[in-house]
Amino acid sequence: MAGRLSSDDLADALRLNGLRVTPQRLVIHRVLGEIGGHATADQVLERVEALLPNVSLPTVYATLALFERLGAVHRVSAPGDRAVYDTRTDPHHHVYCRVCGGVVDLDAPVDLSPAVDAANESGFGAEWVEVTLTGVCRSCAGADAN
Numbered sequence: 328m329a330g331r332l333s334s335d336d337l338a339d340a341l342r343l344n345g346l347r348v349t350p351q352r353l354v355i356h357r358v359l360g361e362i363g364g365h366a367t368a369d370q371v372l373e374r375v376e377a378l379l380p381n382v383s384l385p386t387v388y389a390t391l392a393l394f395e396r397l398g399a400v401h402r403v404s405a406p407g408d409r410a411v412y413d414t415r416t417d418p419h420h421h422v423y424c425r426v427c428g429g430v431v432d433l434d435a436p437v438d439l440s441p442a443v444d445a446a447n448e449s450g451f452g453a454e455w456v457e458v459t460l461t462g463v464c465r466s467c468a469g470a471d472a473n
């Protein structure tokens with residue numbers, strides 16, 4: 328399952344927290360997965376609008392923030408002025424394109440244990456370790472060359 332929640336898992340998490348399982352919540356979660364797991368609220372809204380009437384950007388933001396609290400999505404540590412949400416919730420790394428803002432999983436082993444050990448020794452309780460490489464993706468690099 329690679330750290331992704333199914334719709335049933337999401338419904339369970341909502342119920343466990345005393346929250347209603349609404350079509351809106353399920354559709355927003357599904358759409359985020361369909362986009363490929365890394366999307367901004369605007370990108371989610373673009374797709375959700377076609378499926379559900381009366382969905383606004385603040386609703387999408389609030390729903391994504393709720394999912395984050397439930398552990399159903401992870402907010403990627405990427406630069407840029409818009410939050411990027413990920414349906415994959417196990418710790419993993421990303422590359423971030425500073426031109427198009429695209430975020431893609433980086434599946435490479437990165438040994439950050441010296442950093443975690445140093446933080447823990449200083450009394451800091453590390454909970455999440457994530458590396459984001461910033462640069463230019465292949466398609467943006469190609470566009471630059473022309």
Ligand SMILES: [Zn+2]
Pocket residue numbers: 424425426427428429463464465466467468
């Ligand atoms: Zn790019």
Ligand SMILES: [Zn+2]
Pocket residue numbers: 364365413415419420421431432
């Ligand atoms: Zn990811």
